[in-house]
Amino acid sequence: MMDEKAEKERRDRKQANNIEVWEDVVDIKDLLLSIFLCAATAMGGYLIAPDDPPKPLLYGLVGVVIGFVISSLIIKPKRTLRFEDEEK
Template identity: 70%
Template sequence: MNKKQIRPQDGENNIEVWEDLVHIKDLVLSIVICTVITLGAYLIAPNEPPKPLINGLIGAVIGFVISSIVIKPKRTLRFAEEREE
């Protein structure tokens, strides 16, 4: 989980997609990771009905986890004490 300061705070570089902020390069990376693993898992499965799909689903989850580890969320979290405001 060492993704605190991988990328320098490169100013204003994020755009909004679907109500939250993303970095374009990271988004492309995540889409590629997820699609390749999902489709790859689907294709290598034996060709008996539910198996490719279940494989693909597992692949999707793996892709999701890998993306989550590689990419840092574009949010900062600050805890405020209760007395504030």
């Protein structure tokens, strides 16, 4: 009985750090980390781009995609799955 209570308390504490974004559960720290990574890689791409008019935009977009890939490899989803009985 004590193990179930301790497990419930641990789960409640862990859920307190999570927020729901687009019907998915995300840790606030992970969200801020991914925003920082994407912003840093986008600015890096923009700053190393040649001065021709369309290239800074393209380099910045490639930087965002690289930041997204890095974030998706580092940060794992925090999904909660609930199965409901459809017979009711």
